[in-house]
Every structure is written in structure tokens, then in C-alpha cells.
Amino acid sequence: MRRPSILGLIVTTALTLLAPGTLPAQGADTLTARIIQSYDLLEAGQPDQARKIYEELLQTHPGDPLVLNNLAAVLVKQGKFKEAAAYLEKALPVAKGYKVRVNRVCDVEGICLAFRPLAAAYGDQDLEPLVKLNLEMVRGKLK
DSSP, X not given: OHHHHXXXXXXXXXXXXXXXXXXXXXXXXXXXXXXXHHHHHHHTTOHHHHHHHHHHHHHHOTTOHHHHHXXXXXXXXXXXXXXXXXXXXXXXXXXXXXXXXXXXXXXXXXXXXXXXXXXXXXXXXXXXXXXXXXXXXXXXXXX
């Protein structure tokens, strides 16, 4: 039973890394509001609506690692692991140095974590380790 210990590590790491920090600010108020809206839809069991918002956000913020990560979580929820891995692979190189502050972490199928931002301002917590963990978990599901 390796999965519970890995999931525990992910959740612990997420909570440790994302305690106090924040989300980058370029067009951040709107971006943050839309990420929060889509995250809440995912948690409410409406992954199709959440996915639509994330895909719209990628039109204006194509390299945003939080959007890419959370879209991957939606795809995991929909059983589309290969697509999820592709989005996480896009997020990983731009996640280093992306500073976040979140107030909730959503566990999706025990495989991937989505993050709900708290505010639109710079933080001091790096998103990269969390994207790496998500990518490892999704790749593990593909084997």
C-alpha cells in the first residue's frame, strides 16, 4: 500500500510549502478570481465547468503554472491521465519561482492536487515541488 504514504507526503508537503505566501500579480485580481471560481466548481463536482474556465484562462495566461496544474487535476478527475501529465510537464519548467499563497488543497482521486489561491499578490512559497509531486503521481498512474 504505497499510495497512502505518497499521498500523505504530498498533502504534508503542500500544506508546509503553501502555508503563508501568495499568487503573482499581473492581471492577478481577475486571474485569481477565475482560478478560485474554477477550483470551487471542481470541488462541487462540476469538472466540465471547471475545465472550461481553465482552458479559457490558458488563452490569456498560456504559461501560468497554477492554471496548468489545476487543469491537470481536472483531467485526472475525468480519467484523462495522459493529458494531465502533458499539462503538468508544461507547468513544471515555469513553476520554479512562481510564488503562491493558497487557502485550500484539493486531493483529486488520490493522484493530483489542485490549489485554491488566497489572494492576488506575491508570496514566498514556490509551486515547483508541488507540480513535481503531481507529475510523479500522474506518471505512476500511467504505468
